[in-house]
Amino acid sequence: MQKNIFFIVPLIIVLYSCAGALISRDARIEFEQGLALFDQGRYEEAVPRFQKASVLGPRYTEAYVYLGRSYLNLGKWAEAIAPLRTAYRLAPEETRKEAVNFLLDALIGGALSEFKKENYTSSTSYLKEALGVDPLSDTARNELVKSLIALGGKLVSEGRSSEAVTAFSEAVEIAPKNLDAYLGLARAFLKTGDYASAMHIVNDAVKKIATSDVERAAFWDLVREN
Structure with missing residues (x-):
């Protein structure tokens, strides 16, 4: 039995080392x-x-x-x-x-x-x-956010605002400090008639993300326009 073990072990090693030969x-x-x-x-x-x-x-x-x-x-x-x-x-x-x-x-x-x-x-x-x-991969992540925002914008322009909400929401989840993602999400909610959700996004962005008067004004202008 011991002799068989000594024979099998080197055989396994040879088989693994020769896997490329397959x-x-x-x-x-x-x-x-x-x-x-x-x-x-x-x-x-x-x-x-x-x-x-x-x-x-x-x-x-x-x-x-x-x-x-x-x-x-x-x-x-x-x-x-x-x-x-x-x-x-x-x-x-x-x-x-x-x-x-x-x-x-x-x-x-x-x-x-x-x-x-x-x-x-x-x-x-x-x-x-x-x-x-x-x-x-930072490159993949950054490009994905950019692509989702573009997709959301295209969906809104095609009157598919509910689908746009999904795209912009994904962008916000991946990049929670991206102003364009928040603006797009707020716009998409407004287009669906969900003003409560839109205002929640606007208030959240104005308090936590917008760092200048210009950025804050962009959100309030969006609300006034709709």
Whole structure:
């Protein structure tokens, strides 16, 4: 029995150390060819190599990482997100940081691209995912607040004020000292006819957030206009 134990333990060690060998030879060949193109800055040509490597090796984390990185270098944010999501999911905890960084780049880049097109719902969705990946990302948080405020403003202009209340409320929750978020929330409540909630927001903002007469006047002007 003791001899069997001495045999099994080193066998387990060998199996773990050779886990990389589970990637097929064909997948490795495709990856190496893609990597050579990537290192030369030929990202467009590298993409199909990394794609094929990921098909041949569905758990080939590096293939997904470099496929995503190729798309990032081409400025194709949306295309980069899917493979980098997979890389993030496959990567072991101790080496996940690399995948996290690239996935954040893709999600924030995708969000900014959507924001420029005034696709605020998509932008907000990407940024929420980015915060889920890295809750400490100040960039993701700041951009999410900006996107939620823009989304709320668009919803108000479309007569969807109740939905706008939700967007502005989220912005206030994330950034409790953001004046634009409070102004937007107060305006949205006024548009729904909920004057009590609007006045609560205005009074709260005037007392706790507005630091100048100009800022305080902005809230009272909003009330007078509505």
